[in-house]
Amino acid sequence: xxxxxxxxxxxxxxxxxxxxxxxxxxxxxxxxxxxxxxxxxxxxxxxxxxxxxxxxxxxxxxxxxxxxxxxxxxxxxxxxxxxx
Amino acid sequence: xxxxxxxxxxxxxxxxxxxxxxxxxxxxxxxxxxxxxxxxxxxxxxxxxxxxxxxxxxxxxxxxxxxxxxxxxxxxxxxxxxxxxxxxxxxxxxxxxxxxxxxxxxxxxxxxxxxxxxxxxxxxxxxxxxxxxxxxxxxxxxxxxxxxxxxxxxxxxxxxxxxxxxxxxxxxxxxxxxxxxxxxxxxxxxxxxxxxxxxxxxxxxxxxxxxxxxxxxxxxxxxxxxxxxxxxxxxxxxxxxxxxxxxxxxxxxxxxxxxxxxxxxxxxxxxxxxxxxxxxxxxxxxxxxxxxxxxxxxxxxxxxxxxxxxxxxxxxxxxxxxxxxxxxxxxxxxxxxxxxxxxxxxxxxxxxxxxxxxxxxxxxxxxxxxxxxxxxxxxxxxxxxxxxxxxxxxxxxxxxxxxxxxxxxxxxxxxxxxxx
Numbered sequence: 001x002x003x004x005x006x007x008x009x010x011x012x013x014x015x016x017x018x019x020x021x022x023x024x025x026x027x028x029x030x031x032x033x034x035x036x037x038x039x040x041x042x043x044x045x046x047x048x049x050x051x052x053x054x055x056x057x058x059x060x061x062x063x064x065x066x067x068x069x070x071x072x073x074x075x076x077x078x079x080x081x082x083x084x
Numbered sequence: 085x086x087x088x089x090x091x092x093x094x095x096x097x098x099x100x101x102x103x104x105x106x107x108x109x110x111x112x113x114x115x116x117x118x119x120x121x122x123x124x125x126x127x128x129x130x131x132x133x134x135x136x137x138x139x140x141x142x143x144x145x146x147x148x149x150x151x152x153x154x155x156x157x158x159x160x161x162x163x164x165x166x167x168x169x170x171x172x173x174x175x176x177x178x179x180x181x182x183x184x185x186x187x188x189x190x191x192x193x194x195x196x197x198x199x200x201x202x203x204x205x206x207x208x209x210x211x212x213x214x215x216x217x218x219x220x221x222x223x224x225x226x227x228x229x230x231x232x233x234x235x236x237x238x239x240x241x242x243x244x245x246x247x248x249x250x251x252x253x254x255x256x257x258x259x260x261x262x263x264x265x266x267x268x269x270x271x272x273x274x275x276x277x278x279x280x281x282x283x284x285x286x287x288x289x290x291x292x293x294x295x296x297x298x299x300x301x302x303x304x305x306x307x308x309x310x311x312x313x314x315x316x317x318x319x320x321x322x323x324x325x326x327x328x329x330x331x332x333x334x335x336x337x338x339x340x341x342x343x344x345x346x347x348x349x350x351x352x353x354x355x356x357x358x359x360x361x362x363x364x365x366x367x368x369x370x371x372x373x374x375x376x377x378x379x380x381x382x383x384x385x386x387x388x389x390x391x392x393x394x395x396x397x398x399x400x401x402x403x404x405x406x407x408x409x410x411x412x413x414x415x416x417x418x419x420x421x422x423x424x425x426x427x428x429x430x431x432x433x434x435x436x437x438x439x440x441x442x443x444x445x446x447x448x449x450x451x452x453x454x455x456x457x458x459x460x461x462x463x464x465x466x467x468x469x470x471x472x473x474x475x476x477x478x479x480x481x482x483x484x485x486x487x488x489x490x491x492x493x494x495x496x497x498x499x500x501x502x503x504x
Contacts, residue, residue, distance in 0.1 A: 021151030043155070045222040052218075 002081050003055055008074045015050045019043050029071035057081040092268045093504065094345040095337050096174025096330030097442045098166040102323050102429050105142030106169055110439065111446050114454040115475045119307035119428055121321050128287045134294040136306040137285045138323035138430030155223045156236060157201035158283035162326035163233035164240060167277055171241055174330035175342055179242035185340050192245040192276040193238035194264040195328065196256035198434030200230030203286045233281050245273040253491030256280055257327065257437025258499055262351030264331050274336040279328030280438030290322060296361060298398060311458035312395035312402050312424035313466045320396040323430025327438030329445065346448045349484065349500040352377025356494030363401045363490065367408030373496035374412040383500045385416035389483035390453045392444045394490045395424035396431045403465050405488060410467055421453040421478060423471045428457055437489040441499060444487040448503050451478040
């Protein structure tokens with residue numbers, strides 16, 4: 001079964017916590033990865049790769065630049081994940 | 085402001101070494117004559133001829149937050165820890181600019197490493213082979229580049245006068261400090277944070293050094309393995325960690341009322357041009373570096389009371405250095421208390437010049453030469469006064485000390501310090 005929106009957001013929060021040290025409760029839909037969550041362009045690649053593994057989704061490099069906020073990423077993952 | 089030939093002083097020190105997680109515990113370990121060498125229980129070393137090393141006493145993971153640590157090679161982690169200590173020890177409370185005592189444009193950073201991010205390179209190659217290219221860390225390049233530690237320390241303190249990384253194998257740390265002195269002397273900076281770091285305890289470098297016949301294979305008694313000047317020495321023991329100092333123009337330090345440990349007189353430099361890895365057995369290149377030091381500074385041989393030798397515990401290298409000292413200092417060598425602190429810390433390669441500078445500065449400041457351990461039977465070719473077993477008090481009055489570092493490639497760097 002595909003992950004729910006809630007599962008995706010909490011999964012992203014755990015990933016951002018691991019990579020940038022931001023408390024999970026601060027990782028909210030409207031937060032910008034670079035401006036609010038201390039995720040620079042290099043760390044963003046780590047977030048993407050971790051999200052790909054966790055949610056069984058492919059996020060091509062060309063799409064990464066469109067993922068500005070946690071909400072953008074959650075929406076992208078929900079749309080593109082492979083249903084199990 | 086006189087911007088040339090300015091006097092340079094040491095105002096801060098920091099270290100993380102096999103003897104302790106800071107400069108105070110490292111110094112305490114040295115005075116107690118403690119060995120930081122241990123058996124490597126990691127199974128990756130099980131089939132190697134060398135199974136010993138001097139691991140850092142405090143793992144950087146205990147000190148740095150994980151999100152920061154995962155973006156830094158272990159060598160940069162050590163450098164950052166030592167740099168933070170040195171920066172605070174010098175009395176700075178924030179990065180340059182934020183701490184108004186120093187402008188970013190007048191602050192430099194010169195942190196060297198002999199090998200750079202070798203463990204990052206090798207670990208990420210394992211990731212590539214085992215998990216595929218997508219999983220290779222995007223931080224790999226900034227982590228493995230040998231200027232990484234210097235760049236990260238520069239970012240930490242907001243150094244904008246220049247950030248540099250000298251690379252000359254085991255002379256790198258000393259060359260970094262020498263370069264930092266020049267930056268201040270020629271007016272490019274008022275303050276430079278400088279030193280050396282290394283983190284190369286991985287099966288590949290260990291196997292490679294072992295195959296050069298450069299390392300001690302005394303796996304049975306790790307604490308006895310590093311034994312400079314002893315008849316039974318059979319090579320160096322690899323160590324890891326960092327040593328960093330804050331250098332300032334004397335005028336700048338005085339104006340802000342900084343505590344001054346000692347003066348840095350300058351450096352002597354030369355190259356052997358003899359062999360890529362073997363020392364020139366007569367000490368010709370080392371003697372040339374010592375003479376360069378005497379010609380370019382006002383160091384007087386009769387002032388030299390202490391010398392922190394390069395002495396890595398190799399049969400050839402330890403003697404070549406002693407021969408050079410006798411050639412240049414003559415009878416004045418008789419009143420020099422010679423210490424080989426690698427007997428306790430192991431050989432930190434590019435980090436050696438950093439932590440041995442910290443040790444030399446503290447020896448002058450406390451007027452106490454640290455001991456050389458494991459000299460059970462002094463090699464009769466060692467024609468110098470080695471401080472054995474116990475620390476030895478140094479004389480009162482104005483005294484100077486020398487710190488020697490030599491590297492594969494034939495690089496010779498000699499630094500000199502004097503009490504203020």
